[in-house]
Amino acid sequence: ETGVTQTPRHLVMGMTNKKSLKCEQHLGHNAMYWYKQSAKKPLELMFVYSLEERVENNSVPSRFSPECPNSSHLFLHLHTLQPEDSALYLCASSQDLGRPQGRHYGYTFGSGTRLTVV
Amino acid sequence: AQSVSQHNHHVILSEAASLELGCNYSYGGTVNLFWYVQYPGQHLQLLLKYFSGDPLVKGIKGFEAEFIKSKFSFNLRKPSVQWSDTAEYFCAVTLTDSWGKLQFGAGTQVVVTP
Numbered sequence: 533e534t535g536v537t538q539t540p541r542h543l544v545m546g547m548t549n550k551k552s553l554k555c556e557q558h559l560g561h562n563a564m565y566w567y568k569q570s571a572k573k574p575l576e577l578m579f580v581y582s583l584e585e586r587v588e589n590n591s592v593p594s595r596f597s598p599e600c601p602n603s604s605h606l607f608l609h610l611h612t613l614q615p616e617d618s619a620l621y622l623c624a625s626s627q628d629l630g631r632p633q634g635r636h637y638g639y640t641f642g643s644g645t646r647l648t649v650v
Numbered sequence: 651a652q653s654v655s656q657h658n659h660h661v662i663l664s665e666a667a668s669l670e671l672g673c674n675y676s677y678g679g680t681v682n683l684f685w686y687v688q689y690p691g692q693h694l695q696l697l698l699k700y701f702s703g704d705p706l707v708k709g710i711k712g713f714e715a716e717f718i719k720s721k722f723s724f725n726l727r728k729p730s731v732q733w734s735d736t737a738e739y740f741c742a743v744t745l746t747d748s749w750g751k752l753q754f755g756a757g758t759q760v761v762v763t764p
Contacts, residue, residue, distance in 0.1 A: 534693055534695075536693075565751070572659070572756065573756060574654070574753075574754045574755055574756045574757070575740070575752075575754040577751050577752070577753075580751055588751060622693075622694070624694075637699070638682075638684050638696050638699050638742075638752070639694075639696075639752060640696075641686075641693045641694040641695075642693060643692070643693040644693065
């Protein structure tokens, strides 16, 4: 285990369903992230939270809705998804955003949720 | 646009061969640089990172990377690979004057044959 736990590991949902992905970190980190990993493409940053405040929404469609109730938990609420949204969704955390010191120590990743939209 | 490029999508090599994976980035400012590895069925793990100082960085499992600022490159190397090095390798960059978000390359799938 990395200290970042994602559930569920696998999810199959229809296009009209509503589901949520959960991420929990026990590392005392202050920043959390959602990334989308699709085959043959770079990891795509979706959302960034720092101290429970969203600091980045990287042009993600509104059918993805993040929630960060506290610095240890991050959710991704899904509704009316499309088949092209099928991918591995990764959660990550970091100590902070690397400012103002200008030094970022990298992320700790969870194992991901493999999402299939049918 | 700012980007991270990994030169090879797939690399196949035999055990004991040397490995070098290329990574170039297009940011003009000061950067932090990372290599991550994803073994089959496992999560992304940090191999090594560069902030400043000695441009030759040593990481876990015998990997090292060299930062060449003039070439905007951060190539990963291992002198002698093992079958257990079969994995996907990702280069990533973050700007020191920006949000702490990592920009990833597309990844290189490395297969080491016995």
